[in-house]
Amino acid sequence: MEIGVNILGLEAHFDGKIRPVLDFAARADQVGVDLICTGDHIGFNGDAHAERVDEHGFAFPLDHPWYEPISLLSSIAAVTERSRLGVSVLIATVRPPALLAKQVATLDALSDGRVTMGFGVGWQEAEYTATNMPFDARFGRMEETVEACRELWTQAPANFQGRDFSFENYHSIPLSTQDRVPVLFGFAPSQRNFDRIARVADGWTVNPTDLPTFTDSVALLRTTFEAHGRDPQSVRIQVSAGPVRRDSGTIDLAATAEKAHDWSDRGASVVVFRPAVFDCAAEELPELLEWMISVKEM
Template identity: 70%
Template sequence: MQVGLNILGAENLYGGQIRPVLRLAADADRAGVDMISTGDHIGFNAAAHAQRVETNGFPFPLEHDWYEPLSLLSSVAAVTDRVLLNVSVLIATVRPPVLLAKQIATLDAISGGRAAIGMGVGWQEAEYTATNMPFDARFGRMEDTVRVCRELWTKAPANFQGREFSFADFHSLPFPVQERVPVIFGFGPSRRNFDRIARVADGWTVNPADMQTFSQSVSLLRDTFAEHGRDPDSAVVQVSVAPERRDDGTVDLDATADKTHAWHDAGATVAVFRPATFCTAGEEVPQLIDWAVGLKSTTDDTREGQ
């Protein structure tokens, strides 16, 4: 199992300053964390945000800072050597796909081949309106977005003819360092969505609301990969792990470890922890990093003992 840290909101552990978060990422890289992740929203309509808080328990206030993820990860790339660079999830369909392909290729090139991007379509129509992108048919457009990226990542000249995007004899360099940049979709667990993943992507990043059917969903994902002629064991399954808490509200790392091991046994290949939800100050982050890295060996030991 790989372990990751999601640095979304971590600046709040350092008095609202973002630069200490880069030191956090560098420390995690040296300690053996496998991935640094962040989240994405371009902005919010206040009424839509309030409704999301009321109906879905959206945990971020309207005043929360959302650093543009690919720019932030480029800064992380400059201070790290080995961690994968992930967004969970990038709202890909509010971005022009040719520009998105260029941004991800640049991130992969400057990091030496470490981009691993989660993509989704979001929930807020206002982000589409503000970027002059269509909200309807966004799930299908996601597939074309990835196809555009893969064409531009591997060919020069590149050619593409889709329902909404097309180009011919188009040169866009640099190519990514990786032969295939991993793309994982943040979609709900359904056969139709897993077909989309198997056609153009490499795995699934799981919404916490979908964990109740996690084991069955992983089985369906792997079966779908096999039906598309792909190795079912190659499917990335990324989960975000919230802390288990004691009755007094303090974080119970042992109980959280047990939950993480259970999800790994059910098919999770990457477990991601967000320091902003585990820690109350930056001084606590080193302990979280050590604990997360230690999970890799205890998980391996557990599986060997089964």
């Protein structure tokens, strides 16, 4: 089992300052965390945000700072050496493929080939409107986005002809350091979405709302990979595990570790913890990191 750390929101432990989060990431890298990741939103329409909070329990207030993830991870690349770097779900389809490919290839170069990206399409039409990208048909456009990025990551000159994007004799340097940048899709579990993953991606980053059907979904995803001529055991599956709380509301770390191992036993490649929701003070974060690493050895 691999252990990941999601740094989203961690600046709140340091009076809103982001620099100590980089120090935390460096320490996580040193103690053996396998993946350091963050989240993504470009912005919010106020009414859409309020609706998301009311209807889906969206946990982030409107004034929560969403640092641009590739920029933030580039800073983290400079202070780490071994942990893989990624976004739990980057809203890829609000970014033109030529720009997205350049950002990811640059991060891969800065990190010496340590990038693993989670891509999704988001839920908020306002982000598409603000970036002048079409909201309709975004799921299908995700496949084309990844195909275009893979061409740009590996070929110079690159040539691509798609429904929405095309380029010819196009040079985008640097290429990715890795031969194949791992891309996971943050889609709901369905045959149609798993076919999309098997065609162009490398795995699945799981929305917490989809965990109740996790075991069956993993079996379906692996079967789908096999049907597409790909090794079913090569699928990378990323699960975010929140802390288990007692009836009193306090966190039960032993039960949380047991849950993490249960996800691993059922097919998760990496279990990701988000320290910001573990009810600890800034000075307790090193101890929490040590606990996270100990989970691998339990």
